[in-house]
Amino acid sequence: MARITIAYGDGIGPEIMKSTLEILDAAGADLQYDEIKIGEQVYKAGNSSGINKEDWETIRNNKVFLKAPITTPQGGGYKSLNVSTRKFLGLFANVRPCQSLAPFIKTKHPSMDVVIVRENEEDLYAGIEHQQTDEVVQCLKLISRPGCEKIVRYAFEYAIQAGRKKVTCFTKDNIMKQTDGLFHDVFKQIGEEYPTIEKEHWIIDIGAAKLADTPEHFDVIVTPNLYGDVISDIAAQITGSVGLAGSSNIGLECSMFEAIHGSAPDIAGQDLANPSGLIQGAILMLRHLGQSEVASRIQNAWLTTMEEGVHTADVYDADISSLRVGTRAFTEAVIANLGKKPTVLTPVSFVDESPIVLPTYQRQPNARKDLLGVDVFVQSELLDPQAVGKMLQTLDVPELRLSMITNRGIMVWPKGFEETFCTDHWRCRFEATGEAVLTKKHLIDLLSRADAYGIDTIKTENLYSFNGKSAFSLAQGH
Ligand code: NAD
Numbered sequence: 426m427a428r429i430t431i432a433y434g435d436g437i438g439p440e441i442m443k444s445t446l447e448i449l450d451a452a453g454a455d456l457q458y459d460e461i462k463i464g465e466q467v468y469k470a471g472n473s474s475g476i477n478k479e480d481w482e483t484i485r486n487n488k489v490f491l492k493a494p495i496t497t498p499q500g501g502g503y504k505s506l507n508v509s510t511r512k513f514l515g516l517f518a519n520v521r522p523c524q525s526l527a528p529f530i531k532t533k534h535p536s537m538d539v540v541i542v543r544e545n546e547e548d549l550y551a552g553i554e555h556q557q558t559d560e561v562v563q564c565l566k567l568i569s570r571p572g573c574e575k576i577v578r579y580a581f582e583y584a585i586q587a588g589r590k591k592v593t594c595f596t597k598d599n600i601m602k603q604t605d606g607l608f609h610d611v612f613k614q615i616g617e618e619y620p621t622i623e624k625e626h627w628i629i630d631i632g633a634a635k636l637a638d639t640p641e642h643f644d645v646i647v648t649p650n651l652y653g654d655v656i657s658d659i660a661a662q663i664t665g666s667v668g669l670a671g672s673s674n675i676g677l678e679c680s681m682f683e684a685i686h687g688s689a690p691d692i693a694g695q696d697l698a699n700p701s702g703l704i705q706g707a708i709l710m711l712r713h714l715g716q717s718e719v720a721s722r723i724q725n726a727w728l729t730t731m732e733e734g735v736h737t738a739d740v741y742d743a744d745i746s747s748l749r750v751g752t753r754a755f756t757e758a759v760i761a762n763l764g765k766k767p768t769v770l771t772p773v774s775f776v777d778e779s780p781i782v783l784p785t786y787q788r789q790p791n792a793r794k795d796l797l798g799v800d801v802f803v804q805s806e807l808l809d810p811q812a813v814g815k816m817l818q819t820l821d822v823p824e825l826r827l828s829m830i831t832n833r834g835i836m837v838w839p840k841g842f843e844e845t846f847c848t849d850h851w852r853c854r855f856e857a858t859g860e861a862v863l864t865k866k867h868l869i870d871l872l873s874r875a876d877a878y879g880i881d882t883i884k885t886e887n888l889y890s891f892n893g894k895s896a897f898s899l900a901q902g903h
Pocket residue numbers: 437493494495496497498507667668669683684685686687688689690691692697698699700701702739
């Protein structure tokens with residue numbers, strides 16, 4: 426018997442969790458549950474993380490967590506528990522299968538069958554945000570080599586295990602050459618180790634458009650966290666409803682299973698919610714636990730229910746469906762169909778699969794790292810870039826000179842366009858002159874001079890080269 430942690434969540438969470446547990450029990454899943462309380466009620470009791478300390482222990486001990494969606498209150502410093510659970514537990518891979526159920530669920534994409542493998546621990550979801558000036562706020566986008574290697578390799582291994590043919594990478598590396606560029610580079614490198622799998626890369630914007638228009642072009646998609654979040658809602662929605670898809674969050678030790686959608690407060694408590702997403706999450710969990718037979722029973726009963734046209738409001742269509750039902754009646758229909766197999770949709774017969782094991786990350790020897798300069802970010806209400814340049818040039822010393830100023834990434838000094846709108850946030854690049862060998866001391870002296878001249882420095886970023894290759898972006902227009 427597997428002992429797992431469950432949480433009923435918020436909004437429609439309690440309704441769809443109750444439905445899912447009833448189906449699991451009726452199908453004979455060999456499970457024992459430890460329930461924890463998370464989400465809104467914990468946030469509102471003054472715990473900004475949305476979970477009590479002792480409940481982390483339950484999750485860590487049981488290792489497998491079935492979670493209904495929760496509401497993250499807006500503002501007020503509340504941290505998203507979904508994001509922190511994924512990161513604290515090292516759940517690096519978020520796998521989201523999205524498959525059409527045509528002709529039984531109305532969709533423009535009857536042959537769609539896409540799996541989105543979303544990076545789950547980094548990117549803008551690091552949640553490192555600061556207000557830097559009166560006018561400008563910032564969110565740090567962190568992408569790491571180990572993070573990229575883990576998720577990309579997982580996507581290829583998943584493709585092999587699932588008998589899939591192609592892995593597509595989505596990034597925006599035409600703009601973000603360092604961060605998304607690293608993700609794409611790792612995809613190219615690791616992809617070479619999988620010669621039997623077709624590989625391709627799309628820029629995320631046109632890739633998302635292609636996915637929404639021609640999803641049958643795609644098979645497995647691997648992508649950084651934010652893009653994965655957005656495109657998996659799109660993918661699920663175009664199969665018929667965001668309420669249809671489940672997901673697994675896989676780590677080396679622990680795993681979490683859930684619906685991809687949120688807590689849908691607009692329909693909570695009205696017996697309207699489609700429990701299918703969480704049911705699909707539970708099926709992925711059973712397969713992970715080696716209970717493939719029960720997983721198959723539930724999936725076949727669920728497919729049969731879909732085929733019978735017993736549909737919740739989100740997928741109900743008068744021309745296709747036979748019965749519009751609420752959460753309760755849908756659950757009863759699935760339970761009544763346990764033991765049956767669909768006749769038009771393909772019945773499943775899952776087999777136990779060994780978990781995907783990734784090689785331990787091998788840290789490379791450190792590269793030679795040379796300090797080439799520093800970007801000093803300054804708050805100034807001066808509106809004229811030339812005036813800002815003149816002010817910053819007072820900081821020049823023989824080893825370190827102001828080479829350019831940008832405003833929101835656009836070069837405005839020494840040359841720029843008069844039309845460019847400038848905020849109070851200036852990135853001032855100081856670069857080593859000639860053969861000067863820079864040290865941190867030069868940077869500290871630069872900041873001390875700025876302080877002495879009353880220049881409001883708000884942060885710095887060091888400019889490095891790694892093994893002789895400069896490793897920072899140029900300005901637009903530089
Ligand atoms: P949502 O996914 O909750 O709802 C979007 C729309 O889809 C709503 O109209 C909703 O009624 C509908 N919908 C969602 N699930 C459905 C289902 N099972 N059956 C029928 N209709 C369904 O997204 P949102 O409104 O942006 O977010 C609501 C809350 O959920 C927010 O607090 C957000 O932070 C949270 N959220 C939680 C998770 C999670 O716990 N994993 C994920 C996403 C959002």
